[in-house]
Amino acid sequence: MNNRRTLLGSSSSTIKSHNLRAILLTLLRRESISRVHLAQLTGLSTTTITNLISELLAEGIVIEIGAEKREPSQGAGRPRTGLQLVPEARYAIGVHIGIGAVYVTVTDLRAHPVIELSLDFEVGQPPEKVLPRMVDLVQEAIETSGVNPAHIVGIGVGASGLVDPYEGVNVIAPTLGWRDVPIRDWLSQRLGLPVTVDNNVRAMALGEAMFGPEQDVYVLAFVYARIGLAAGFVVGGQLYRGAGAGAGEIGHTTIIPNGGEHCRCGNTGCLETLFSEPVIVRLAHEIATKNPRGKLAQHLRRAETLDTVFDAARNGDESTLDMLRERARYMGIALANLVNTLNPELIVFGGIFEQGADLLLPTVEATMRERAFADLGERVRLKTTSFSKRPGIIGAAALALNAFFYQNSDVLPRKTVAHRSDEVWN
Numbered sequence: 001m002n003n004r005r006t007l008l009g010s011s012s013s014t015i016k017s018h019n020l021r022a023i024l025l026t027l028l029r030r031e032s033i034s035r036v037h038l039a040q041l042t043g044l045s046t047t048t049i050t051n052l053i054s055e056l057l058a059e060g061i062v063i064e065i066g067a068e069k070r071e072p073s074q075g076a077g078r079p080r081t082g083l084q085l086v087p088e089a090r091y092a093i094g095v096h097i098g099i100g101a102v103y104v105t106v107t108d109l110r111a112h113p114v115i116e117l118s119l120d121f122e123v124g125q126p127p128e129k130v131l132p133r134m135v136d137l138v139q140e141a142i143e144t145s146g147v148n149p150a151h152i153v154g155i156g157v158g159a160s161g162l163v164d165p166y167e168g169v170n171v172i173a174p175t176l177g178w179r180d181v182p183i184r185d186w187l188s189q190r191l192g193l194p195v196t197v198d199n200n201v202r203a204m205a206l207g208e209a210m211f212g213p214e215q216d217v218y219v220l221a222f223v224y225a226r227i228g229l230a231a232g233f234v235v236g237g238q239l240y241r242g243a244g245a246g247a248g249e250i251g252h253t254t255i256i257p258n259g260g261e262h263c264r265c266g267n268t269g270c271l272e273t274l275f276s277e278p279v280i281v282r283l284a285h286e287i288a289t290k291n292p293r294g295k296l297a298q299h300l301r302r303a304e305t306l307d308t309v310f311d312a313a314r315n316g317d318e319s320t321l322d323m324l325r326e327r328a329r330y331m332g333i334a335l336a337n338l339v340n341t342l343n344p345e346l347i348v349f350g351g352i353f354e355q356g357a358d359l360l361l362p363t364v365e366a367t368m369r370e371r372a373f374a375d376l377g378e379r380v381r382l383k384t385t386s387f388s389k390r391p392g393i394i395g396a397a398a399l400a401l402n403a404f405f406y407q408n409s410d411v412l413p414r415k416t417v418a419h420r421s422d423e424v425w426n
Contacts, residue, residue, distance in 0.1 A: 024406050027085040029215050034080035061089040091147045093155040094397030099227050104137050105393040106145040111211040115145040127181045135190045155193050156399030158200035168197040196403040203395030205232030208348050210398050212386040221344040226351040229272045274330040277306050284309040287319045296320050310356045328360045332367025339372040350385040357384050
């Protein structure tokens, strides 16, 4: 049975929306394409293609560029007129809410940043203090970018913790101390633009799936570690959120059932207590305390950062290398469980994985492949993010582009996600 989503809907407007999505996504993934080839790839009739392309040409979203760039499978024959997406025809805003910082970008239709701005805030500040500054930063980004505000399709926000994407509420962000924050309504009321909000790592997964170099992957997992640890999943081009929009909280899977350390979630023995930036830095301090004359201790006296720990390992400090390998083995075990459950084609890594890829990923990969069921571990590919230190804002922009341009809809199907509804916001 074919389990891929159909391109057709239940009403004429829905059908048109799905047809446009099929066309726009195909244009996104190809340098140029003819109308005939577009019809073949989307399964739409030539009449439908002709009509919708005419609309897109009139809007300036698509241009004709002469002959289509042919693929070897197309063979010889008379060249056909090529169509090309115009990236600068529309723009989106991406907002990534990090730990103590907000990052904002304005991107074109291919998620290429036009401008990037940021602001710092004190962790523990209430959202009522942070969100007004976020609004100001978005306004500054729009003005500084020089783009036509009328060509901005919407705003995407990636927030940490549990997010209700159907109501646009950050249900709980433990690292920030936030609870039941109506981000969507706050921003849309003040900026006059449609807003979509989702978990930040899910946004990163979507950004990689839509705008990374491997856009034909059917099942993709994005794994991100920094202060916390989480994953995002894209299946058949769609974000997988789970029944309560909580899919991907792999940092709170139990690795040590008895005697493990207490986690900020309230349980013990969670993966996050074994693998995260604070854990690695803390263990490094313990090593340095035991050996104050060692390479690690010397490095930490210059700066107490994760980069310092990684530098000591790269300079041959065996105790640091052993500690990192041990942490990576725990991560590899968790990924073997993920592979057995989700069976992804590709796992993409961001955060400290990208920062310390040479030190962490060899052990993570070897452990995952060794412990995954049968040959499932051998089939999955591993790579670091295509966006270096920017997967958060690119992912946030992808949320807006997907919802308000490629998805061609500003409405998510309603679901129920548990959170308080009596919070008062001005």
